[in-house]
Amino acid sequence: MDNIKIQSVNLNAWFGTKQALKDINLSIKANAITAIIGPSGCGKSTFIRTLNRMHELTPTAKMSGQILLDSQNIYDPIVDPVMIRRRVGMVFQKPNPFPTMSIYDNVAAGLKLTGARKDKNLDEVVKYSLQQATLWDEVKDDLKKPGTSISGGQQQRLCIARAIALQPEVILMDEPTSALDPIASAKIERLVVELKKNYTVAIVTHNMQQASRVSDYTAFMYLGNLIEFGSTKDIFESPKNQLTERYITGEFG
Amino acid sequence: MIKLTGDNIFKVLVAVIAASAIVILLLNTYVLITGSANVFATSGFGFISGRNWNFDIPSFGVLPAILGTLITSGIALLVGVPLSLGIAIFIVEMAPRAIRVPFSYLVEMLAAVPSVIYGLWGMLVLRFWVLDYIETPLNTHLGWFPLFSGTPTGYGFLTAGLILAIMIIPTVASVSREVISAVPNSIREAAYGIGATKWEVIRHWVLSYGRSGIFGAIILGLGRAIGETMAVTMVIGNASGASGMPVSLFQTGQTLPSLIAGGFFDSQTALLSSAYIGAGLVLLAISLLINVAAHVMMTRVLKVKGGAVE
Ligand SMILES: Nc1ncnc2c1ncn2[C@@H]1O[C@H](COP(=O)(O)OP(=O)(O)OP(=O)(O)O)[C@@H](O)[C@H]1O
Ligand SMILES: [Mg+2]
Numbered sequence: 001m002d003n004i005k006i007q008s009v010n011l012n013a014w015f016g017t018k019q020a021l022k023d024i025n026l027s028i029k030a031n032a033i034t035a036i037i038g039p040s041g042c043g044k045s046t047f048i049r050t051l052n053r054m055h056e057l058t059p060t061a062k063m064s065g066q067i068l069l070d071s072q073n074i075y076d077p078i079v080d081p082v083m084i085r086r087r088v089g090m091v092f093q094k095p096n097p098f099p100t101m102s103i104y105d106n107v108a109a110g111l112k113l114t115g116a117r118k119d120k121n122l123d124e125v126v127k128y129s130l131q132q133a134t135l136w137d138e139v140k141d142d143l144k145k146p147g148t149s150i151s152g153g154q155q156q157r158l159c160i161a162r163a164i165a166l167q168p169e170v171i172l173m174d175e176p177t178s179a180l181d182p183i184a185s186a187k188i189e190r191l192v193v194e195l196k197k198n199y200t201v202a203i204v205t206h207n208m209q210q211a212s213r214v215s216d217y218t219a220f221m222y223l224g225n226l227i228e229f230g231s232t233k234d235i236f237e238s239p240k241n242q243l244t245e246r247y248i249t250g251e252f253g
Numbered sequence: 254m255i256k257l258t259g260d261n262i263f264k265v266l267v268a269v270i271a272a273s274a275i276v277i278l279l280l281n282t283y284v285l286i287t288g289s290a291n292v293f294a295t296s297g298f299g300f301i302s303g304r305n306w307n308f309d310i311p312s313f314g315v316l317p318a319i320l321g322t323l324i325t326s327g328i329a330l331l332v333g334v335p336l337s338l339g340i341a342i343f344i345v346e347m348a349p350r351a352i353r354v355p356f357s358y359l360v361e362m363l364a365a366v367p368s369v370i371y372g373l374w375g376m377l378v379l380r381f382w383v384l385d386y387i388e389t390p391l392n393t394h395l396g397w398f399p400l401f402s403g404t405p406t407g408y409g410f411l412t413a414g415l416i417l418a419i420m421i422i423p424t425v426a427s428v429s430r431e432v433i434s435a436v437p438n439s440i441r442e443a444a445y446g447i448g449a450t451k452w453e454v455i456r457h458w459v460l461s462y463g464r465s466g467i468f469g470a471i472i473l474g475l476g477r478a479i480g481e482t483m484a485v486t487m488v489i490g491n492a493s494g495a496s497g498m499p500v501s502l503f504q505t506g507q508t509l510p511s512l513i514a515g516g517f518f519d520s521q522t523a524l525l526s527s528a529y530i531g532a533g534l535v536l537l538a539i540s541l542l543i544n545v546a547a548h549v550m551m552t553r554v555l556k557v558k559g560g561a562v563e
Contacts, residue, residue, distance in 0.1 A: 054446065057441075057442070085446055085447070086447070086448035092446075096442070098444070109444075113449055113457075159443070
């Protein structure tokens with residue numbers, strides 16, 4: 001396949017002795033949205049957390065296989081996980097802005113870690129990131145307020161801005177709308193579609209409509225296995241696997 | 254008339270119990286004030302600002318003891334707080350599960366050691382360490398500097414402060430440990446997600462989120478350090494009056510509690526015992542003042558920075 005941004009090769013993952021991912025081979029294309037669907041506990045979160053080395057932060061977690069980011073194995077011992085997490089950003093299920101930081105600092109935090117001082121450039125990046133996250137107009141007069149002082153949907157867009165500020169190549173989203181109301185969710189969905197112009201996006205979702213609306217490719221997982229992967233159109237209109245068909249028609253989940 | 258229902262009786266009971274805490278504090282204060290009226294009538298403000306402790310003249314001032322209290326407590330915080338935070342961070346963020354619980358338990362056990370035991374250890378062991386490894390070298394090479402001047406004996410402010418540092422560790426460390434474990438994991442993950450290292454996560458997020466709780470832990474430790482009597486009395490050297498006026502860290506001196514413990518029972522005259530009670534009043538005032546200041550500071554910090562209100 002052409003234009004592959006990030007790819008798992010024979011990926012297995014465990015929590016203690018429990019295997020959460022079984023031999024996953026999945027390629028995520030650049031500047032496209034890949035949805036990951038499947039019933040609860042099938043390993044969706046675990047999978048995307050292996051893509052930016054967040055998986056290893058869980059004390060009992062283990063893994064084997066490779067994740068290739070631009071054909072480089074991110075689990076190579078010479079690779080610094082901190083650098084990977086800057087290149088592969090993450091948005092979580094529950095909006096989690098930093099409560100002790102202002103809206104401005106929430107967005108600037110990642111850059112400040114890299115040594116950027118509060119200068120004009122930082123102001124611009126903050127503004128650009130908030131604009132990209134379609135939040136700028138709503139918060140531009142409240143940049144000094146705490147990151148937790150805005151609504152849930154705004155907080156989630158703030159978290160997206162926080163990820164964008166580091167100019168990542170890939171953005172991972174783990175059910176980014178499941179804690180939000182329909183209107184806020186719709187905003188995030190439109191935003192996700194916008195993001196693919198500049199970023200590669202992988203999004204975990206429980207919502208079939210959402211997957212079919214926003215994504216270009218869809219991966220269906222079940223009990224730690226990758227059951228089927230293809231263009232979203234194919235998966236939803238002509239799934240090859242029985243399980244996929246039963247899942248997308250809502251027979252189980 | 255209010256009906257005598259079970260609910261009402263319960264309400265009154267709870268109110269009485271709650272009020273008794275205040276009543277005890279007020280009674281305490283009252284006793285200290287009336288008890289010390291005599292010395293304040295004789296010495297006036299000089300009781301606070303004076304440095305002599307002399308019953309022949311008579312002239313009583315507790316300034317050396319006030320400074321001694323502040324200096325030893327200051328050393329205790331300076332040394333004890335970083336150690337306690339290190340322990341708390343180690344337990345929550347770094348220690349493997351297997352040693353986490355036993356280690357926390359051990360740290361808490363330090364609180365169960367009676368203070369006279371700390372005092373004995375201070376006299377028999379710590380004092381010589383301080384003398385051989387800190388005081389003598391510093392005095393030899395930097396003796397011209399007032400803080401390190403004098404003739405080191407191992408007894409004095411430094412040793413007392415270090416004993417206090419150890420004694421506040423269980424309090425500060427275990428409260429901080431609770432505070433740090435209460436920091437939501439989602440915050441740590443978000444921080445790792447933007448490329449923070451473990452050290453950065455702890456420094457910029459965990460400690461910042463827990464700062465009000467940690468501040469509270471430090472104040473608890475400070476309270477313990479200010480009031481500690483027995484261990485301090487055993488190692489501070491109990492230099493009374495002007496000779497206990499602090500210049501050097503290595504010199505002997507006294508704190509308010511050690512002053513009272515060292516002399517109250519031998520006080521021969523009404524004026525003398527009134528002076529000791531006055532020292533108690535000053536001690537109580539300092540403790541209350543620090544608590545109030547801490548409270549004000551805490552609400553102020555939280556308001557300005559916003560968020561993280563547990
Ligand atoms: N921290 C953990 N410790 C132990 N087991 C875990 C942990 N996290 C996940 N698991 C297990 O790994 C498997 C996959 O979990 P994962 O969270 O990846 O599923 P998921 O597809 O994201 O589910 P959901 O849709 O409910 O979020 C599950 O069986 C789960 O119980
Ligand atoms: Mg999940």
